[in-house]
Each structure stands twice: as structure tokens, then as C-alpha cells.
Amino acid sequence: MTTPPSDPVPRLQVRGLEVAFGGLTALSGVSFDVADGETVALIGPNGAGKTTVFNAVCALVRPRAGTVRVDGRPAPSAATGLLRAGVARTLQGLGLFERMSVLENVLVPLSGIGAPDALAKARKRLEDLDLAHLAARPAGTLPYPERKRVALARALATDPRLLLLDEPAGGLGAADIAALADTVRRVAAEGCSVLLVEHHVDFVMDVADRVVVLDFGEVIACGTPEQVRTDPAVEAAYLGLEAAA
Ligand SMILES: Nc1ncnc2c1ncn2[C@@H]1O[C@H](COP(=O)(O)OP(=O)(O)O)[C@@H](O)[C@H]1O
Ligand SMILES: [Mg+2]
DSSP: OOOOTTSOOOSEEEEEEEEEETTEEEEEEEEEEEOTTOEEEEEOSTTSSHHHHHHHHTTSSOOSEEEEEETTEEOOSSHHHHHHTTEEEEOTTOOOOTTSBHHHHHHGGGTTSOHHHHHHHHHHHHHHTTOGGGTTSBGGGSOHHHHHHHHHHHHHTTOOSEEEEESTTTTOOHHHHHHHHHHHHHHHHTTOEEEEEOOOHHHHHHHOSEEEEEETTEEEEEEOHHHHHTOHHHHHHHTTHHHHO
């Protein structure tokens, strides 16, 4: 396949996404791209539609209109298809198997490859995320920050080309957020594209190459963290939230 260098196929392409819940239009005409190796953050006030975009990208909600493409192909509509397309995600609810060990949790998405390879990959990711010493612990017995890292290790175990993270910094303290930022940067440096949904603005400004701002289900701004930070429409959307936070 040849692609002109001036018009590369983005890792993730979202076009004209429209989602309604009954009479409520949650998203209208949402479009953005995530390029190869790029980290894009989706931010916006509560209720803006961030999780709905995330869910539409990983086929948890069905859009009324619009398209989601991964590497130029329509995004798969099931978890196994996403895995095969090189897409991994962590959900806000984490979805760990509480009674299984940390290692067993990370092995779950690796069931399709040979056992020694799976074990090597899983152990590598546990080391990367400073979880090796907890490998044998039941996931449900760990504190929240460690549980979040297990969910991330599990997503990364499949060597995704596109990583989707919903509120990865939520509920974490400063030290864990700094470690998370390092992880995201390392993953991106390995060529993985990252889409993160987040309302922790400082973290976003720290790790994102580009920021897409949603308000009332529409993209109101898109640009580098610096461009977005000084955008009057963004300031208006967030007005009052600083005081409330
Ligand atoms: N399953 C659902 N059923 C009905 N309304 C929903 C559902 N999920 C989200 N919404 C509504 O859609 C809008 C966007 O929600 P959401 O995507 O969760 O926003 P955010 O993640 O930015 O806080 C909100 O008005 C929310 O109440
Ligand atoms: Mg949300």
C-alpha cells in the first residue's frame, strides 16, 4: 500500500461523530485525528461528551452518524477485533479480575500467543510499571493507584498501536501522576498513538502533543496545549470550573 507522504493515514480518524441518547444529542459532528505516535488528549467540562467519544471509538456505544477508522479501516465493533487491530484501552472502572493475581490479569489479553512468550511479555510490562514485586498478589487486594497500573499494564501487554485511556490520572496523587506521565511518554516514544480522556488539565498539558476540547458535544478548540490554554472559547467553557475544583 502506498500513501503520499503529504497525506498519511492517521492511526485514528474520527469523522462527523453523532451520538444521541433518546432525545439528548450527546455528540454532534465530532471530528479529529490521532497520528502515528501522537498523544492526543480529549478534555472538556463534565458532561461535554468525552466518555461518549471514547465509548464510540471502542464500540461501546453505536453512533447515529459518523465514522471511526483505525489505520484507515473501519474500527472493529468487538473487543477481540479491537485487539487484533492493535487497539487497547483502560476504562474508568478498570475491570480487573479481583481474585486473580496481578500477573494473571496481565496475561488475559495474551491468551492467543504461546505461553512462554505471553509470560515474558507480561513480566516485562509488570517491570515497566513497577509492579513486578506485586505479580502474585490478587488484584483486588491492591490500593487504587496500583490497581490502575495493573489495568495499564494489561492494556500495554498486547503491544498496542493505539492506546485509549479514560481518566488515567483520576484518583491519583502527584507522584503517581508524574509516573503515569513518564509511562505515556515512553509508550508514545515506542510509536504507539495515545488518546486520553482526562479532566486533569495539568497532566494533559504535560503529556499531550495536541488537545481537542469538547463542550456540549462539539469540538470547540483543537491545537497544541499552549494554543488551547489561551483560547478564549476554552476559557469561557471552563469559566467557573477552576473555582469549583
Ligand atoms: N448512557 C447514557 N444515557 C443517557 N445519557 C447519557 C449516557 N451517557 C452519557 N449521557 C449524557 O451524554 C452527555 C455526555 O456525557 P459524557 O460523555 O459522559 O460526558 P463527559 O465524559 O465529558 O463528562 C451528558 O449529558 C450525559 O448525561
Ligand atoms: Mg466522562
